Amino acid sequence: MTDLQKWLPRGVDAINAWQDAYGAFDQHPSLVVSDEALGKAFNELTERLRDNYPFGHPRYVGQMLKPPHPAAILGYTTAMLINPNNHALDGGPATAQMEKEIVARIATMFGFEQHLGHLTSSGTIANLEALWAARESHPGKRIAYSADAHYTHSRMCQVIGVEGVAIATDDSGRMDLGALERALASGTIGTVVATLGTTGLGALDPLPAIIALTRAHGARVHVDTAYGGFFALIADDSADGVASTPFAAIRDVDSIVVDPHKHGLQPYGCGAVIFSDPGVGRFYVHDSPYTYFSSDELHLGEISLECSRAGAAAAALWLTLEVIPLTDAGLGQVLRASRRGALEWQRLLGSSDDMTAYQSPELDIITYYPTRGRMTEIDAASNALFHAAADGHPAEQIHLATYTVKGSDLARRGHEVEHDAPTARIMRSTVMKPESEAYVPAIHARLSELSRP
Ligand SMILES: *Cc1c(COP(=O)(O)O)cnc(C)c1O
Numbered sequence: 001m002t003d004l005q006k007w008l009p010r011g012v013d014a015i016n017a018w019q020d021a022y023g024a025f026d027q028h029p030s031l032v033v034s035d036e037a038l039g040k041a042f043n044e045l046t047e048r049l050r051d052n053y054p055f056g057h058p059r060y061v062g063q064m065l066k067p068p069h070p071a072a073i074l075g076y077t078t079a080m081l082i083n084p085n086n087h088a089l090d091g092g093p094a095t096a097q098m099e100k101e102i103v104a105r106i107a108t109m110f111g112f113e114q115h116l117g118h119l120t121s122s123g124t125i126a127n128l129e130a131l132w133a134a135r136e137s138h139p140g141k142r143i144a145y146s147a148d149a150h151y152t153h154s155r156m157c158q159v160i161g162v163e164g165v166a167i168a169t170d171d172s173g174r175m176d177l178g179a180l181e182r183a184l185a186s187g188t189i190g191t192v193v194a195t196l197g198t199t200g201l202g203a204l205d206p207l208p209a210i211i212a213l214t215r216a217h218g219a220r221v222h223v224d225t226a227y228g229g230f231f232a233l234i235a236d237d238s239a240d241g242v243a244s245t246p247f248a249a250i251r252d253v254d255s256i257v258v259d260p261h262k263h264g265l266q267p268y269g270c271g272a273v274i275f276s277d278p279g280v281g282r283f284y285v286h287d288s289p290y291t292y293f294s295s296d297e298l299h300l301g302e303i304s305l306e307c308s309r310a311g312a313a314a315a316a317l318w319l320t321l322e323v324i325p326l327t328d329a330g331l332g333q334v335l336r337a338s339r340r341g342a343l344e345w346q347r348l349l350g351s352s353d354d355m356t357a358y359q360s361p362e363l364d365i366i367t368y369y370p371t372r373g374r375m376t377e378i379d380a381a382s383n384a385l386f387h388a389a390a391d392g393h394p395a396e397q398i399h400l401a402t403y404t405v406k407g408s409d410l411a412r413r414g415h416e417v418e419h420d421a422p423t424a425r426i427m428r429s430t431v432m433k434p435e436s437e438a439y440v441p442a443i444h445a446r447l448s449e450l451s452r453p
Contacts, residue, residue: 003070011078053399058435061443062401064199064227066433068316069265075319076267076312084311086119087301095311096300098318106258107274109232109326111251116281117274118300119260119314123226126257126273128156129305130222133255133275134191135162136283138220141190144183146175146205148198150224165189171412172359173203175210184217191220194253196246197228200403200428202365204228204242207249221253226271228363229258231339233332240336240343242363255280260317263335263432265324270313337434338364345431345440354448358405358426359413367403369426370451375407375417379424381451386427388450398443403428 055065068076084092086099099119107115120126131143131153144165145153157164168179175194183189192214194205207223214221225232234240235247250256254276261270284303301307324330342364349357349368358367370381382402389398403426407419427447431437 004073007070007074008077011074012081015078015081054394054397056433058433058439059397059443060399060433061429061431061436062399064262064430064432068267069320069324071320071323072266072316076310076316079312079315080310082311086309086311086314087304087307088299090299091308092311095314095318099300099311099314102314102317102321103272103274105321105326106229106272110229110256110274111248112274112276113251114278115274115276116278116303117272118304119309119317120271120273120304121269121306121309121313122261123150123224123257123259123271124152124156125306126226126259126271127152127222127224128159129273130224130255130257130275131156131162131191131193132160132305133280133283134220134222135160137280138190141219142188143191143193144180144189145193145224146195146198148173148175148200148203149193149195150199150226153193153224169203172362173198173201175205177206177209177213180210181213184213184219187217189217189219191222191254193222193224195228196223196225196250197231197363199227200365201359201367202228202361202363204246204362207246207253211249211252220255223250223253223256225250226257226259227262229256230263230326230331231335231363233326233328233330234335234339236328240340242339251276264317264331265320265334266313266317269310270317334434335364337437338431341431341434341437341440342366344437345429345444348441348444352444352448354451355444356415358410358415364431365428366431367426367428369424370453372453373417375410375419375421375424378417378426379421381453382425382427385447385451386425389447396446398446400447401428401430402426 054060056067079095084095086092086096089096103117103119107117134143142163142165143157144167146169147166148169154164165183167183168176170176192210194207194210196204196207211221231242232247235242235244237244256274257271259271260266261268281303342361345366346357346361349355354371355368356371358369369378370385372378372381386400386402389400404423405426406423410417
């Protein structure tokens with residue numbers, strides 16, 4: 001954190017200097033607080049914040065969580081001292097411009113030749129917008145997504161009053177093409193949502209075939225790559241890359257969602273939705289008596305369902321991408337390290353007597369369980385491992401997550417275990433931090449030891 005100790009005061013100085021030019025003024029007495037009062041409350045805050053998991057540590061390999069890059073913190077904090085609102089150019093001209101620039105870079109990363117898009121406060125809201133645009137362009141039709149798609153799709157279908165259809169997955173957790181084809185044959189589906197990087201397993205739906213089938217039925221394709229999107233930078237089939245085919249097909253879809261607050265090194269409050277046809281802007285048309293007076297240029301609020309949004313989020317992402325760009329040599333190196341960590345872990349699982357891999361990872365999420373003969377035993381051993389690994393001295397703890405699977409999920413993947421319960425918890429680890437790569441052998445060894453009956 002040395003970086004921040006040096007740079008954060010520079011952000012404060014720069015904004016103060018800019019504001020001073022408008023003339024000094026005193027803070028209103030109602031806003032003045034004593035150092036003593038602030039210090040006391042602040043001590044309590046930092047004390048209470050200790051009730052957390054060490055998301056930034058390489059031995060935290062549980063959920064999709066990690067602190068932002070220092071550049072993102074610097075960009076966010078500096079811009080937040082002004083607190084621009086990216087709803088309209090009146091609210092934050094500089095950060096709205098930054099948002100347009102970075103959204104264009106993300107669109108280029110996915111191969112879109114033209115686009116319309118913006119940042120959102122989350123992947124959930126970004127998907128809501130994409131599904132809403134889907135409903136507007138294919139009214140009265142249903143929206144299909146895989147059974148392993150993020151639950152937000154079924155929920156948002158309810159919100160927008162569209163019937164959602166869950167399509168079965170195959171033995172790798174990908175959308176089953178036969179099931180999709182049967183659903184499309186009904187003629188009632190207007191949009192298919194493909195997930196590149198399912199939240200549970202990191203599975204990649206077979207996008208080229210999904211596009212072909214869906215187009216043949218006159219329907220629309222939305223890609224939810226909230227988690228996996230930035231892996232497009234390393235989608236080259238190389239030893240530490242990911243599969244090229246699904247990512248290369250993104251250029252042909254209608255809309256895409258990606259979360260810079262997942263693999264884009266950003267703090268929460270940063271999703272993105274991008275449409276390949278700028279014409280979807282017509283769905284958003286509205287007039288506002290309060291805003292949009294400072295220029296005839298497109299205001300982000302004119303193409304967004306959300307109104308107020310942090311300009312600081314755009315500043316954070318902009319600054320981050322200036323120093324860690326959307327290239328293989330930039331953010332790609334972060335993702336390659338995560339990918340190598342997952343592959344190494346998978347290799348170790350493959351030769352382990354104590355642990356069994358559930359399936360192969362397509363990104364940086366691995367799933368495994370303490371080797372046992374019955375589902376009830378797997379469930380109990382996984383739960384025990386989850387707790388045992390997180391116990392003990394902080395400098396030794398390993399933080400994991402669990403994932404619930406059905407007996408049929410295990411059977412389809414060739415796991416010969418007794419189905420004495422409908423479901424079992426297994427382990428799920430997201431190797432999201434590049435630093436975790438070096439810890440994988442030690443983590444695996446420790447988990448193996450803890451798993452022995
Ligand atoms: C995380 C995620 C979401 C939800 O995004 P939030 O930013 O958490 O709201 C949607 N879809 C997928 C595939 C995700 O991984």
